[in-house]
Amino acid sequence: MKHLTDTDLHLLSDQLQAMRRSVLDEIRGASLDIEATLQPQDHEVRTHADEAEVERLGDVRFAEIEIDQARLLDIEQAQQRMAVGRYGVCIDCGDPIPRERLMAQATAIRCAACQAAAEDRLRR
Structure with a gap:
């Protein structure tokens, strides 16, 4: 973290906090969409196709929530690394991650470089 100025850390902390709020809003919104979609509409006639579409939309929303939860975990882990002074240090080589x-x-x-190597390993 020594390669980052106090101003950099403040900006990055604010950015992480904004990202966290955004992801939480997305999770809440997707959860409300799922609830609304699953609520039976008494006045509507529903076909099997309608039910399948509702199920498909629910599956998509659940997948979106899982992605958002993973993003939230990444954000919280970054905030934790910042709190303990390990933010901005590559977990593989230990070198500083460039400010940019x-x-x-x-x-x-x-x-x-380490990210590219990690992605290379995943492709194999």
Whole structure:
């Protein structure tokens, strides 16, 4: 974290907090959508196709919530690393993650080279 100024850390902390609020809002919104979709509409005639569409939309919303929960975990872990002084340090090589990379992706856990290597390993 020594390569980051106090101003950088403040900006990144604010960015993480804004990201966290946004993800929580998305989770709440998706949850409300699921509830509304699953509520039976007494005045509507429903076909099997309608029921299948409701189920499909529910599945999509649940998948979106899972993605948002993973993003929330990444954000919270970045905030924790910041709190303990390990923010901005690559988990693989231990080198500082460049400021520009963190400004673009505040939850980054690896420098660009190590991230590319990790993605390479996943593709194999």
